[in-house]
Structures are given as C-alpha cells and as structure tokens.
Amino acid sequence: MRYRILLPAFMAVAAPALGEERYFCASRPGLNTPPCIVERGHPVLELGLVDWTLSRQPGSRTDTIASGQAVLRVALGESTEVQVGWTAFGTVRTADRVARTVQHDSGTGDVTLALRQSLGKANGPIAIQPYITLPTGGTAIGAGDWGAGVLLPIGVPLGHGIQLAVTPQVAAAVNSSRSGRHFAYGAAAGLSTSLAEGLSGAVEVSATRDEDPGGAKTKALASTSLAWMAGKNTQLDIGTVAGLNSDSPDIEVYFGITRRF
Numbered sequence: 001m002r003y004r005i006l007l008p009a010f011m012a013v014a015a016p017a018l019g020e021e022r023y024f025c026a027s028r029p030g031l032n033t034p035p036c037i038v039e040r041g042h043p044v045l046e047l048g049l050v051d052w053t054l055s056r057q058p059g060s061r062t063d064t065i066a067s068g069q070a071v072l073r074v075a076l077g078e079s080t081e082v083q084v085g086w087t088a089f090g091t092v093r094t095a096d097r098v099a100r101t102v103q104h105d106s107g108t109g110d111v112t113l114a115l116r117q118s119l120g121k122a123n124g125p126i127a128i129q130p131y132i133t134l135p136t137g138g139t140a141i142g143a144g145d146w147g148a149g150v151l152l153p154i155g156v157p158l159g160h161g162i163q164l165a166v167t168p169q170v171a172a173a174v175n176s177s178r179s180g181r182h183f184a185y186g187a188a189a190g191l192s193t194s195l196a197e198g199l200s201g202a203v204e205v206s207a208t209r210d211e212d213p214g215g216a217k218t219k220a221l222a223s224t225s226l227a228w229m230a231g232k233n234t235q236l237d238i239g240t241v242a243g244l245n246s247d248s249p250d251i252e253v254y255f256g257i258t259r260r261f
Contacts (some may be wrong), residue, residue, distance in 0.1 A: 002026035002228075007128060007249055008039075008085025008131060008232055011079065012154070012167065012175060015233065018045055020167075021182065021217070023036075024094045024168075024216030024229065024232075024233070024235060024258075024260060025037065025039070025044065025072070025149065026037050026044070026046065026069065026133075026146070026258040027258075028046050028048070028071075028237055028238075028256055028258060029202075029205065029207045029225040029226075029227060029238070029254070029256065030165075030202050030204050030223060030225045030239040031053075031167075031188040031190065031204040031205075031221060031223045031238040031241070032153070032165040032166070032167045032188045032189070032190050032204060033125075033129060033151050033153040033167045034153055034155055034165070035116075035118065035126050035141075035153040035154060035155050036123060036127075036155070037075055037078065037079060037091050037116060037118055037127070038073045038074070038075045038081050038121075038260075039260075040042050040075040040076075040077065040078065041075070041077060042073045042075075042261060043072060043075075043260075043261050044071070044072075044073045044258060044259070044260050044261070045070065045071070045072050045258070045259050045261070046070070046071040046072075046073070046256065046257075046258045046259075047069065047071075047256055047257050047258070048066065048067070048068070048069030048070075048087075048254055048256040049052075049067060049068075049071050049244055049255055050066075050067050050096055050254065050255060051066040051067065051069060051252065051253075051254040051256075051257050052064070052252065052253050052254070053065075053138075053249050053251070053252040054249065054250045054252075055249040055250060059096065059097050059098040060094060060095060060096050060098075061094070061095045062092065062093070062094045062095075062096065063092070063093045064089050064092050064093075064141070065090065065242070066087050066089070066090040066091075066141060067087075067089050067090075068087060068089055068118050069085075069087045069088075069109075070085065070086055070087070070088065071083055071084070071087075072084045073116075074126050074164045075150050076208075078118075078122060078123060079117060079118040079122045079217065080115065080116070080118070081115070081116045082113075082114070082115050082116075083112070083113070083114040083115070083116065083131075084111070084254040085108075085111065085112040085113075085114070086108075086109060086110075086111050086112070086136075087109025087137070087141060088108060088109075088111055089106065089107075089108060090106065090107065090108070090137075091104065091105070091106035091139045091140060091150050092104070092105045092154040093105070094108075097205045098135075100109070105138075105139055105140040106138075106140050107137060107138025107140040107142065107236050108136070108137050108138055108141075108142070108143065109136075109137040109138065109141045109142055110115065110133050110135055110136050110137040110141075110142050110143055110217050111133070111136045111137075111178050112131055112132070112133045112134070112135060113132050113133075113134070114129055114130065114131035114132075115129065115130055115132065115154070116128075116129040116258065117129070124228065125154060125155050125156055126153070126154050126155075126249075127153045127154070128150065128151070128152055128153075129146065129151040129152075130148070130149070130150045130151075130210070131149055131150075131151070131207050132147070132148045132212070133146060133147045133148070133174075134146055135174075136141040136166075138247060141210060142222040143174035143178065143180065144174060144177075144179060145174045145175070145178060145179050145180065146174070146176025146181075147171065147172055147173050147174045148171065148172045148261075149169055149170060149172065149173070149184075150169065150170055151167055151168075151169045152167065152169065152224065153165075153167050154167065156184055157257050158191075159224060162191055162192070163191065163192050163193070164189070164190075164191060165189065165190050165191075165192065165202075165204070166187065166188070166189045167187060167188045167189075168185075168186075168187040169185065169186060169187065170183070170184070170185045171183075171185070171212060172184075172196030173212070174197070175212055176212050176214040177217070179183065179250040180181075180213075182208045182210070182212050182213060183211045184208060184209065184211060185208070185209055186207050186208030187207065188203050188204055188206035188261050189204065189205060189206070190203055190204025190207070190223070191203055191204075192204065192249070195226075197207075198228055198229040198230075199226065199227070199228050199229075200226070200227050201225065201226050201227075202223075202225050203205060203223070203224050204222070204223045204224075204225075205220070205221065205222050205223070206219075206220070206221045206243075207219070207220050207221075217231060217247040218245070218247055219243070219247050219248045220236065220243070220244035220245045220248055221241050221242065221243060221244060221248055222241070222242050222244055223239060223240065223241045223260070224225060224240055225237060225238065225239030226238070226239070232257070232261070233259060234257065234259050235257065235258040235259075236255070236256075236257055237255060237256050237257070237258070238253075238254070239253075239255070240252065240253050240254075241253075241254075256260045
C-alpha cells in the first residue's frame with residue numbers, strides 16, 4: 001500500500017472548533033503521508049482507479065497495472081483513525097527480449113491494517129502510523145508473507161500558501177523470495193501549494209534503503225501530482241513518479257478519487 005499526500009491532506013495545524021466542519025483530509029496523491037485525522041462520523045474512502053508502473057532492465061521490461069487500490073479510513077476519536085487497505089486487481093507483464101518470451105500474472109493484493117495517531121494536540125502537525133500487511137494476495141502483486149512498519153507523518157505550513165511534508169519510515173519488509181523479512185528505512189519530503197480555486201499541486205522526492213537478502217537496493221524517486229476538489233466531499237487526483245536511479249522503477253502514472261461520506 002502506498003501512502004500519499006497533497007495540500008488538502010496536511011493542513012493539519014490546529015483542530016477545528018466544536019461544531020465546525022473539518023477540512024478535507026485525503027492521503028492521496030503523492031509520496032508522503034499526511035498527519036491529519038479524518039472527521040469522526042465521516043469515513044473516507046480513497047480509491048486508486050488505475051496505476052501503471054514501468055520497470056526496464058537490460059534485456060527485459062516489466063509493466064504492472066493495478067486497479068481498485070482501496071483504503072477505508074474511519075476515525076475512532078478526534079486524534080485517532082484506523083485504516084483498511086486492499087488492492088482488488090493487479091496484472092504483471094514481463095517481456096524478455098533476449099529469450100523472446102512474455103510472461104503474464106494477475107491477481108489480488110494484500111490487506112493492510114493501519115492506525116494513525118496524532119501526537120501532541122488533537123489533529124496536530126505530527127502523527128505516528130504503525131501498520132501491518134497480511135499476505136492475502138496472489139503471486140502477481142502480493143508480497144507472500146506478512147510485513148509491518150511505522151510512519152511518522154509531518155506537515156508544516158511555511159507561509160505564502162506553501163506546505164512542507166516529511167514522512168520518515170522504518171519497516172520489516174518482506175524478502176523478494178516471498179518468505180521472511182528484512183530491515184528497510186527511508187523518507188519522503190515535498191512541497192505543495194494551491195494553484196487555483198479547488199486545485200493544488202505538489203512536488204516530492206523520496207529515498208528508501210532496502211536490505212533484502214536477495215540484493216540490497218536504494219530506491220530514489222521524484223513525483224509531481226495534482227488534486228482537484230470536484231465537490232465538497234470529492235477529490236480527483238493524478239500523479240506521476242519517476243525513478244532517479246537504476247534500483248527504481250522507470251516511471252509510474254496513476255489517477256484516483258477520494259470520497260468523504
């Protein structure tokens with residue numbers, strides 16, 4: 001599961017007054033994770049409609065398409081929310097130009113359970129988010145074993161309508177062999193601002209060190225994304241992610257929707 005952020009997501013600098021409607025809190029799009037908590041009594045459903053990733057290696061190319069990347073977020077109080085995430089479908093196509101073969105695989109994704117807790121004042125600028133991933137998915141996009149981790153979402157207003165987001169994280173990531181776990185750590189950082197009424201944009205970067213026994217890697221990514229409020233309770237988003245080194249996927253393009261009920 002990916003954790004994402006844009007301007008409406010991390011304007012969490014103060015809790016609203018009693019009876020005042022809370023701002024729209026979305027975790028997508030982007031590389032970061034927001035510290036904001038959804039409003040009690042108003043669950044939020046985030047849905048990645050289509051997500052395409054291209055990874056090229058010498059002599060081969062892998063295209064991965066995922067759809068139905070759903071995250072349901074429900075508040076337990078002013079400072080706490082729980083999340084359930086699941087990907088309904090994913091397909092992987094690998095073309096080997098040397099052997100002149102093409103392999104296909106498809107299936108569902110794993111289930112991720114998470115809890116986000118504001119630190120300090122209610123719905124403040126920093127939170128902690130532990131999560132666990134359960135191996136319910138198939139071989140195409142499922143990890144094959146359970147994994148877990150902790151995020152530390154931070155959102156800071158810089159003035160002049162610009163917001164800074166930072167998300168350090170550590171994880172017990174599943175080995176590429178689909179059995180067992182290893183240590184992984186990294187962080188994302190980005191800036192966002194309002195571009196027009198109801199439209200915001202963000203630029204972000206991230207770096208992740210993955211100590212996989214099958215081969216350690218350091219992934220470096222850069223991202224741009226846009227989010228548009230199509231109504232009081234609906235956000236549409238689109239984003240691109242580019243790999244900055246050979247350990248990273250070449251490019252990712254996605255779009256999705258977030259709905260507050």
